[in-house]
Amino acid sequence: MDAVTTRPAPDTPDSSDQQAFVDAVEAWAEKELRPVARKYDLADEYPHDIVEQMKELGLFGATIGEEYGGLGLSSWTYAQIVIKLSSIWMAPSGIVNSHLIMASAIERAGTEEQKAKYLPRMATGEFRGSIGLTEPNAGSDLQAIRTVAKLDGDDYVVNGNKTWITNSMHGHGTLLLVKTDPAAQPRHKGMSLLIAEKARGFNVVGKLKKMGYRSIDTCELNFEDYRVPKANLLGGVEGKGFIQTAGGLELGRINVASRGAGIAEGALKHSLRYAQERSAFGKPIWQHQAIQMKLADMVTQVEGAKRLIEQAARKFDAGERCDLEAAMAKLAGSEAGAFCAQEAMRIFGGYSYSVEYEIERFYRDAMLMCIGEGTNEILRTVIAKQLVERYRV
């Protein structure tokens, strides 16, 4: 099925080692992940054994630099891994993704002490992280957050609430967005990021029950006089948290794009098989033109999304500005996921509703990619503004 593979073109610079790793992860996912996906998803149970295997594979250190014990993979190689995993079961890639967004923020903006303290433990998965941005009253408008951190001696004392924080029950800490100066104007100048390890006052209130993206822990958090050492202020300077958060969005969006494209590819692969096996009116359903239209639109969306992901990832890896490219990749990848999952539901007909097939899980998982890491409505405004900025008349 060459048309739906993600192998880079031969002239691309990814080393054969990196490609071999992508192939090894794919083989592992087929053998270990696919057989248990339905069980964990339906039970909404955390896949501890899968996480242990992901540790052994080195996935928690995928993009962390080799000097800290990580694999130092390019973001394009990592994107291919995420596409492969998500074409089988998207949720486990989420355990790695927000962890690596936290790691990447520390690697990019942290002090030398912070890098030395956290990155080696993060690379092995011994310390698994999350991203603590969203609050009950503030998602897209992050500058409206109300969680406050006040300096008291050598500690910040944090009070406030977060919600929808993935990996926060089974993880060991979060990159916590707080207001260190709630009165600052403009608002973002009063925002900081803290490397917040679990301790007294860091309360996981409860795991949220979700339509999809199940089995992974997404929780509400409450902080009550929770003390974080001042040394854990990311980069050591207050007021940089909003900019540091925005700086991580490009990689985060490439990740979410890849999860969407993976769902799209998985839905397409299942549909291609089913359309050849299922007959109606005396012939396989793929021979009906209505089904052909769907398969054609699906593969076009999958391949288009993958090309945009590759474009964004290669720019990111080259250290070039890629906010426009990452936003386009995220929009295309997530919409491809939602579109292909829905088209697969139609191709499978009544059987799409059966939990015996995997299509209903793809359908439940897909929409999240249109919401997380910047909703697609916000992203369209980002794309349009960047377009005008780059091509101003």
Ligand SMILES: Cc1cc2nc3c(=O)[nH]c(=O)nc-3n(C[C@H](O)[C@H](O)[C@H](O)COP(=O)(O)OP(=O)(O)OC[C@H]3O[C@@H](n4cnc5c(N)ncnc54)[C@H](O)[C@@H]3O)c2cc1C
């Ligand atoms: C399963 C799940 C996991 C999550 N995991 C995490 C996590 O790990 N960490 C974390 O911090 N957050 C997480 N989130 C939260 C997620 O990032 C937010 O839900 C998302 O940013 C949107 O915020 P909101 O839900 O508050 O929607 P709102 O910001 O309230 O938006 C509601 C609607 O208004 C639209 N809208 C708002 N402002 C504008 C505008 N200016 N222009 C156009 N349209 C606009 C939005 O596009 C949307 O359609 C998770 C969410 C879910 C569902």
